[in-house]
Amino acid sequence: MAHTSNLQKNWYSILGASPSDDLHELKQKYQRLVLMFHPDKQKPGLSEEEADQRLRRFLEVDQAWKVLGNQESRRTFDLQLRADELKQSWPVDACVVSGDMSWDSEGRTYSYGCRCGGDFVLTEEEMEDGAVVCCDTCSLSIQVKSVT
Numbered sequence: 509m510a511h512t513s514n515l516q517k518n519w520y521s522i523l524g525a526s527p528s529d530d531l532h533e534l535k536q537k538y539q540r541l542v543l544m545f546h547p548d549k550q551k552p553g554l555s556e557e558e559a560d561q562r563l564r565r566f567l568e569v570d571q572a573w574k575v576l577g578n579q580e581s582r583r584t585f586d587l588q589l590r591a592d593e594l595k596q597s598w599p600v601d602a603c604v605v606s607g608d609m610s611w612d613s614e615g616r617t618y619s620y621g622c623r624c625g626g627d628f629v630l631t632e633e634e635m636e637d638g639a640v641v642c643c644d645t646c647s648l649s650i651q652v653k654s655v656t
């Protein structure tokens with residue numbers, strides 16, 4: 509099977525779950541899906557294609573639980589997921605000229621207000637042309653253009 513993402517599959521979405529779900533919630537979602545797709549639980553008269561699809565879903569759900577139901581492999585997957593999301597969020601939402609950022613001489617940081625109400629904060633050392641900053645509240649990011 510060919511997958512374009514770095515991640516083989518997003519096990520959370522396969523379970524209809526989210527990364528913030530705890531183990532108990534994950535297990536409930538897993539059990540519900542397993543019952544729904546288990547080959548032994550299918551109604552007679554399913555077309556071969558449909559039965560095949562359900563079997564594939566069952567195997568996916570089973571695999572998802574093997575990854576997420578285990579603390580160790582879940583943590584590994586969470587890290588992959590975060591790295592993947594970070595890469596996807598690279599396309600920056602806006603470019604900001606460094607002169608438009610406000611300079612805080614006490615904290616020695618530059619900041620710029622995000623539309624969510626949060627802030628893009630950059631330390632003096634991080635300030636350079638092309639630096640990408642993530643909002644401290646939401647997932648937007650900006651790229652800094654320093655004018656020389």
Ligand SMILES: [Zn+2]
Nearest residue numbers: 622624643646
């Ligand atoms: Zn924001």
